[in-house]
Amino acid sequence: MKKRFVYAGLALITAAIAGCNEISREKELSTKEAREMHQAFVENSPFKETKNLSRKERKELSLPPNSYNERMWELTMNPRLGFPTPYEVALIDTNTLKSAPGSTTRPWEERGPSNVGGRTRVVFYDPNDVGANNGDGIDYNRIFAGGVSGGLWVNNDITDVNSSWNIIPGLASNLNVSAYAIDPNDSMTIYIGTGEQYAAGAAVGNGLYKTTDGGSTWTAVPITPAGPGTLNTTSDLFTAGIFFINDIIVRNSNGNSEVYVGIGSTNYATPNFNISNPNNILGAQNAGLYRSIDSGASWNRIENTSMQYNFGGQTFYIAPNDFEISADNILYMGSIAVPGTGFGGGRLYRSTDGLNWTLQSTISGADRIELACSATNPNLFYIAAQVLNQGDLFVSNDALLSTTAINEPDDADTSIPANDFTRGQAFYDLVIEVDPTNDQIIYAGGIDTFRSTNAGNSWSQISKWTDVNGLQNINAPFIHADIHALTFHPTNTNQAVIGSDGGVSWANSLSNANISSNAISTRINGYNVTQFYYGSIASNFGRGDNLSGGTQDNGTQALNNAAVGENAFTAVLGGDGGHTEIDAIDGYAVITSQYNNHRIVGYPQYDFRYCASTVNCSDRPPNADGDFINVAELDRNLNFLYSNTRNFNGTNAIEACELFASAAICNNLSSNLISGNRPTSYKVSPFTLTSTTLLVGTEFSTVLVVTNANTSSPTFTNISGSNFLGSVSDVEFGLSEQEIYVTMHNYGVENIWYTNDGGNTWSAKERNLPDIPIKAILPNPLLPGEVIIGTELGVFATSDFNSANPTWQPLRNGMTNVRVVDLDLRTVDNTILATTHGRGMFTGTFDTLSISQFESENLNIQIYPTISNGNITISSALELPETEIKVFNLSGQQVFNTIEDLGVSESRLELDLKSGFYLIQLSVNGQSKTEKIIIK
Incomplete structure (x- = not known):
């Protein structure tokens, strides 16, 4: 069994507090016992029901829109623990080492998309871009933005439609940027926080960062967690650590800078846990309000009685969600409930000294709180609250001692309820801001953006996410759905920058946005924070590379004749994209939306031809077929598409579709080896040409070879290694069908396996790699012994794979440590496509012997x-x-x-x-x- 990384920051120590006894859940088990435990954990997953819910049903339960992360929770869990440990990844130190591609001589080349963007919760004007420091003669046109899983970026002229973004060097590309604050006593000092509590544990952060030179260099700011270490009970696991920073604020106290950080918590599961798979709550015992008066050198958690709540006989502290400083320099705070405990939400606090906090009031039934305070009236506040899963708005004229409901905006989108501008997802997209120069002008964000000039008595809509459902009747500008941030220009409050699920938008005239579609425009050129699921590179190339891939919430993106460097892609299918394949020789491509909805389109034009399934794509019941982001594989030689499906009795099967010019003939391949053991990876053999030989990896430690898969009588053969443990993420052939590579999704297991005799014997090849999920593997067909892998921390490679103890090195030149989910190879020139979940696509090359x-x-x-x-x-x-x-x-x-x-x-x-x-x-x-x- 792999040794688990142990970090001081996680404080994994023995504790006995009021009956909560910490025990080791990672027991020494035989492989057989561990497999049985793993299967029981997955079959009793806390997401067993929710991952099959529709988007509407998920919103009603305050769950993120898609279930991809829930499936990843199941696939990446440590089989001996019953849950994943992504919080340990953030503390792994991966030093830049030389190798290839990704070395100094063969760096990764970023390919885009340069025009897609992605989820952005932090966007702000550079406070130092003024006067002699502005560099271009224009004050405050330099913008910082933080992508969720995409790092920190800068744009030097947001007013220029052709301006581009550049990622800040020295910070990890996979940072989940969630908050920021500027020191009022020294604008060169800026803090950013990481970790998104709202994403149900899918966007774990790695702490607080600070710059003292205006953003050129950044350093980590350690915060020692207050409270006990990891606690175990029979029904809950409270994992110690600081995983989510919800907000930061710095107050000027007589020339001294006081830094306040709101540490959040969430459960890496659903509230409906069971004893066989306990609720894993990340950092609840360490959550709370932290204060530093020495620029972050030391920290104390404020533990006022008014901030306490009781859960399971233990005392916890509320999770701050939003800070404000009033016109008279008094601190205010709104809280958020901790998922898994359900306590601590809807509270409104006030403090004059930062040490003693008074609970001013509580909004009944509220969870998440967002605050906006007047810049001139110290008693006036506007509040946006998540109440019973919808967005409600309030005003307070007495410093939050009382609140009064105000009118809410009614979105022109007829699919959005008139009484809920967030459409049931106020836990996810909720913004309230007040104009610093006019208390009557307020802004609210949910699915779209709204403006009121009379303190919320009436509203005008100033953005729309699409042009259907009645939105075509208004002239508002387009902004991607799901608004997360709005920050005013420092000297012109009629201008602002807006963060959404689509990236960053610039508002040139907020006052005209309800009547002018040009008043707000997108600014995402080069802002490559796209979260891909799969990627494909075409075998043909002439004037450039042809790429395609499925993304989170930005559909299937495609690009033909891509030039070197970043490129603008074209969306050929909306929603959530999935698996993609390109058959350049036969002139078609496979593009996939959710579940098992595969569309056959012409290539390279991507014109729709037909749906490759047993029923029409639009008629497929979402819960009856594959995973939300389904696995699939194309036999380009025989034109067969293989993917996950289910039989009528609910058992797992492989859907085999023979693709013709205008239709597909599909049938299900069934076997006891997969009926209760869902496939998680496929690979078609390039060596058998008269029939399909299909390599299949499954969620329960199994690798199968299916011969004659293109017929009605396939043969399933189990070639699994006796020590396999985990969910297979990738299977690949080497130079023959005897040579097979296997990787695992999981934490806490041997993640790489290899055989050169068709599965009779297997060798573990992980060796010096850290404990991280491995998503993809690709051997160099031209240089035996060179193999690369895609991981949670980018690409690693070895040049001595055939040795008993291969040495792996990270290939970070040009890419750095972002989750790489897919590797594809164009064999004609050895070009590798590395597809990431958070930084778009990259290409590199394999070398052969000279x-x-x-x-x-x-x-x-x-x-x-x-x-x-x-x-x-x-x-x-x-x-x-x-x-x-x-x-x-x-x-x-x-x-x-x-x-x-x-x-x-x-x-x-x-x-x-x-x-x-x-x-x-x-x-x-x-x-x-x-x-x-x-x-x-």
């Missing part, structure tokens, strides 16, 4: 001509008996194989292949040589 390297091994092989009608000549300076010769097409399929005795005399091959690009590979004495050839 001519000089072969000569150093006393080999001198020549292959000519490289352009021919199929007649190839091979010569060697040495006698090389039993040289294996293989030919591969652009899809990686082996189309020719022979053994030849090479020598000083020429050997001739007659390749009866259709016109196109091919790779010819020669292997002898443990060495190999590959050349590209073209058959006319």
